[in-house]
Amino acid sequence: MNLMQHSDGKETSATRTAYLTLRQMILTGELAAGEKLKIEQLRTRLDTGASPVREALSLLTSDMLVERLDQRGFRAAPASLANFQEILTLRCALEDMALRQSIANATPDWEEKLVLSHHRMKRATADGGIPEFEEAHKAFHMALLDNADSPILLRYCGQLYDLNIRYRYLAAAGTNYRKRNVASEHEDILDAAVRGDASAASDALMNHYRVTGDYLTAPLSDL
């Protein structure tokens, strides 16, 4: 069945490979927002059949990264300032909920994972490339929420996180996020979370999003 060797050596289906690849291409803007996604074109680009491409696009539809047009194929989800701001607002609402639940369920094991993911993010900030940082950054943010014991909520938070990433890349080709000093903001969140202070952690997280949001709004104002 044409097994694919995934980067780390794990074997995956062609559909999964196509899904991950297309997702990455959309998040980074390699496939531009609003762009028509032609099956044939993607088929050759990913060197796979039409069925896996089609299925991958269907899956991306649920992530709101791809839109399905009636009988006219697919396109990358359009970007707009309104969409960006909606994502920001919802992230604040949902992550506040998730973070408070997560902290309420705090365990030593969770704390350790949290500290670890923060360390890895700092390490990736220092010497990794952008993809490595992005991965570690998401891992940290999701680790904050991961203890919430609410799979659907976490799923939504993850989706919104990814939708937001796309706007980071749009705003500045994904480069200068690290140039702003986010390290202290991340530490504030981590410290409060580990301390078990839900309100402080939530405040710090919301502040982080508000500041980042303001920071990105200007470059995105012409959307």
Place this chain on the structure above:
Amino acid sequence: MNLMQHSDGKETSATRTAYLTLRQMILTGELAAGEKLKIEQLRTRLDTGASPVREALSLLTSDMLVERLDQRGFRAAPASLANFQEILTLRCALEDMALRQSIANATPDWEEKLVLSHHRMKRATADGGIPEFEEAHKAFHMALLDNADSPILLRYCGQLYDLNIRYRYLAAAGTNYRKRNVASEHEDILDAAVRGDASAASDALMNHYRVTGDYLTAPLSDL
């Protein structure tokens, strides 16, 4: 391309038909929670090819109504009490948000749609079958939120609504929901919404969910 005549005569793709049919079958329990969904079996049952079935299942995966098992096909999402309660909790949180925004944006046009959808639901309660009532009931609840100007939020609310429906069918084969007197609860919500009293409307809506939740928890306790 094998156009399908949808019930109301609108032409749709085979994929869309399969999606809607399978969704209905899962919501009503015709395809039981946790049940293995074999392509071949569904293919003959829906009288269509493997590709549309496969794509429809992929789409249902994003609705959390179907799970994809690594290389072993699909199954209907399992049901559990924890899942039911998570859905209830999230619905309260998200619909509270959406309803308040909706009311904050109130317009005469929205009010009219709201009243209309409520009337239609009452009418369907009186003389319609279960599917008609279910459709009208969802239309009313979504109409309450529809003015919120937050597409993603509305999407999530719609998803959670559907997930919850499945538990209604599970609890009582979907029959006795109307036997409880929900009419007055619906009227309380409607009145407060039309009056523009967001807090009262939200209280009424939350009460509606809490009561319904309690009502369903007992029959579902053996999940």
Place this chain on the structure above:
DNA sequence: TTTTGATAAAAAATCGATATTTGTTGACAT
């Protein structure tokens, strides 16, 4: 000119067949 309608090209959706994987059974050795 603008509109209309037919025609041709491009693309999407679907089908049928094939290859690959998972699961199952039962003989054989321990």
Place this chain on the structure above:
DNA sequence: ATGTCAACAAATATCGATTTTTTATCAAAA
């Protein structure tokens, strides 16, 4: 008896080709 392994059966995943739909082109008519 129990565990292992090969052969077989069932089901999934994928491909290649076909059908259908949409989009583009262009000539003829208003």
